[in-house]
Amino acid sequence: MDLNEQTATDEKGLYSISGLVTNCQYEVSVEYNLASIKTTPEIHRLTGTAADVTGIDFFAMPISNKLEISGFVSTDPSFISFLRVSLIEMGQTQSPLHSVTLDTAGFFYMPSITYKAKAKYLIQLETVLSHSQYHFNLSSEEFQGVRGTKHFNMEFHAEEVSLSRSTNRLLQFLSGGIIATLFLLLGLSKVFGIRMPDVQIIFNHLIGNNNSIKYKKH
Numbered sequence: 017m018d019l020n021e022q023t024a025t026d027e028k029g030l031y032s033i034s035g036l037v038t039n040c041q042y043e044v045s046v047e048y049n050l051a052s053i054k055t056t057p058e059i060h061r062l063t064g065t066a067a068d069v070t071g072i073d074f075f076a077m078p079i080s081n082k083l084e085i086s087g088f089v090s091t092d093p094s095f096i097s098f099l100r101v102s103l104i105e106m107g108q109t110q111s112p113l114h115s116v117t118l119d120t121a122g123f124f125y126m127p128s129i130t131y132k133a134k135a136k137y138l139i140q141l142e143t144v145l146s147h148s149q150y151h152f153n154l155s156s157e158e159f160q161g162v163r164g165t166k167h168f169n170m171e172f173h174a175e176e177v178s179l180s181r182s183t184n185r186l187l188q189f190l191s192g193g194i195i196a197t198l199f200l201l202l203g204l205s206k207v208f209g210i211r212m213p214d215v216q217i218i219f220n221h222l223i224g225n226n227n228s229i230k231y232k233k234h
Contacts, residue, residue, distance in 0.1 A: 029076075036064035046074050054079050080163055085126035087168035089118055089141065095174060096122055098143050103129075106136040106158065115142075135161040141170050150174040 025031045036042065044060040055074045062069055089099060101124045102112035114126045140156035152174040159166065 036069070038064050038066055040064040044072050046076070048076070053077070081131050082128040083131050083161055083163065084128055084165040085139070085168070086165070087124050087139070087170060089122045089124070089170045089172055091122060091172040092174075093120075093122075095143075095145070095172060096120065098145050099172060100142050101126075101170075102140055102142055104138045104140070106138055113137075129161075131163045132161050137161060139168055141172060143172070143174075145174060149177055151177060 021033045021035055023031050023033050033044075040063070042062050042064060044062065045058060046055045048055070053076055055076050057074070060072045060074075062072065085103065087101065089096075089101070091099065096118050100115055100117050102115040103126055104110065104112050113129060116124050116126060118124050136158060137160075138156060138158050141154045143152070143154065145152065152172065155170045155172070157168060157170075
């Protein structure tokens with residue numbers, strides 16, 4: 017047999033329910049018309065007794081319609097000033113909703129955004145460091161919009177590119193330009209009949225061997 021009793025709280029939030037049947041099992045819950053309110057716990061379960069039952073309390077709390085995003089980036093302190101975190105709503109413009117820097121400890125805090133039930137977001141780490149100087153990967157994460165708060169833990173590690181590798185790339189580029197210039201000069205000398213001085217290009221420092229290329233115009 018279902019027995020239902022209802023009552024309303026007074027201006028102080030107090031309430032009482034009478035007429036409970038001894039040894040009957042009851043569930044006590046709160047009904048409210050505001051979608052922005054929730055109570056905890058959702059249900060109290062009790063057994064009816066001849067004496068008054070007290071201490072069946074509920075806590076009403078507003079439901080935030082905002083999403084608060086924070087996070088922490090684990091990295092070497094020397095990189096903190098070169099990093100920022102951007103938030104993008106997927107399926108919309110690729111321009112970030114927000115883009116923030118890290119504090120001195122590596123934490124970041126996004127401005128609040130309005131909750132959207134089906135919205136999906138991308139949070140991604142960005143840096144002004146160049147791949148020509150450092151080896152690194154940038155972390156990112158997709159997530160569903162929620163009410164309340166969301167915290168992210170991210171990592172950033174960078175390794176400086178060795179000088180020898182950078183130098184080799186530069187020398188390879190320069191050697192290609194010098195060879196192109198040589199052929200251009202030779203072509204011009206033939207077209208205009210210009211007597212060219214001896215042209216000697218030493219490549220041993222550019223391409224890593226001891227051979228030389230010599231050309232003499234007669």
